[in-house]
Amino acid sequence: MGLTSNKVLALASLLAIGLFAATVLLWPRLARRGLRPVLARVGLLLATQLALFAAVGLAANNHFLFYGSWADLFGREQEMGVVVDHSAGGAGGITVVGERAPEGVPGAARPALAGQVQKVVVTGGRSKIRSAAYVYLPPEYFQPRYAGKTFPAAVVLTGYPGTAENLLKGLRYPRTAHEQVKQGRMRPMILVMLRPTVAPPRDTECVDVPGGPRTETFFAEDLPEAVSGTYRVGTHARNWGLIGNSTGGYCALKIALHHPGRYAAAAGLSAYYKAAEDITTGDLFHGDRHRRDRADLLWSLDHLPQGRTSFLVTTSERGEGNRRATLDFIGKVKAPARVSSITLDSGGHNFTTWNREIPPALVWLSGRLSAG
Template identity: 35%
Template structure:
């Protein structure tokens, strides 16, 4: 039984409902000196199963942990900090993509430049198989922290929405790439090349990109590459185009922020995006989206808008209601995919 999906959720709910019933039935059956500890155990069991059900439901919705090994911290342990390989060389481990859940492909590989070894998921649009000579633009997808890349294919329903939008003619087909960004267990690296730590920005901009371009029919050039992310991933989706305008044309930030929040990273001047945008004026386009009821995000967007000057283009998309959750962000996807279609190269 997996950690995500209805089987575990149903089992947890059944336990949470069944335990109080068992408590009522067994309460008076234990007498004597053993009665008190037995009844305390029953009460604790009821509380534990109720907490378990709530925890399973929250994890199923937000996808903090994707598997039992992820929960145990074993997946993150497979992403050591290593010395980079030779610049420009091939990845140091084979990147054989194989079928995974939600109609995706998955591979684990080591980055030649970053030294990070982790997992990447890829979703190919139906047109990719139907039109074998056609090349496609790419959108890299980032999640919040904690989180797992597969949330884009489950809770966010990114491929489902993109498929509908392509059928309606409001968006073009993209190759969706969801790389792991939580490569350092227990630490939010915020997609940064951490001083004396993992080179996460290098992993995302060079290693992942080189593997995707080698293994799939992608369009060449920066105009064919975009980003999209929510929460912490929204910071990543804005920062990569701003910092690497030769690699990315556009980025969509959903309820993101624009200065690092992790101690140790806040002092890095190149990670303060309003300052970088004001000074460098990168030739990129950003869509900054949020809800007015999501505290702090509208203020952060206003700061980016004030900092931007041509050729940096900043559009905003603010809905009146909604909190900081995937339900709000997934509802924004139609306009976000439509916006990306106006900014990125067309598949051909």
């Protein structure tokens, strides 16, 4: 049974309840002096606490989807998404490895009614990175009246160390996009959903690491090129956007800021604005001051040319730690770039907050991209 299975949660909850009941029933019998009764009491209390901790942890993980599998939890991630060395000039592209219906969308058996989610492997011709992703194709993609027409596309990024499954289940991007189109608030759009951790378990902060993973090249060049070569998506900046939360939000803003000729718009939900440097990232810059400065978005806005890119940033009055930096980012964006914002009265750094921001963010993104 999988880590996020309701059966696992139910078993853990029943075990915790059973051990609690056993503690209450057996405590009078164990309330004697001596080594064995003491050890029995300690063991029973410890087992009850561990079972309760496991049940609460599983419930929290099922809600927030911090980890998608046992392998992910224990650091033995087995999904595709590793850096693979290839000969120079190797071709990039997309391989479809599975198809499924979007969760929670009516008419799921028919792609022309519900759309389709394809699991793919993206191979970067320049970066030599291979990463698993999910591609959501809206119902219109399969309808005869749209045959031959291109669609705008958005790269959707999780936080660290999230999994791409988070974008399908916890954050419900395909379902939300479907609902917004049905309500006439946005146009049909292809979503390319993946984690920014394309070299797990390392967090590369979407930079090209000297001698390491060329993550920025993958997102800025390889990914849109591979998607446009496989699906009916345009190749101009006006056809492409990015959206992400937390680390994914930082990456979305960073890639669009540094590559306005590739992406016309980016939304950073609960984003931060400077590359993290810690045990999860390792040495990202190898002492290169310019690389470190460039990974600071506020520095980039001050020192690098700003293209015709639209940005959306989100924060909250209470609960988020990025409010001051978000205001600084807004203040530094200058024409021809544009900036919009969402500020909640209260909202923490979690899925509940992002699910309040994703619908208007998708509508905003759709309004800044075009199909042709």
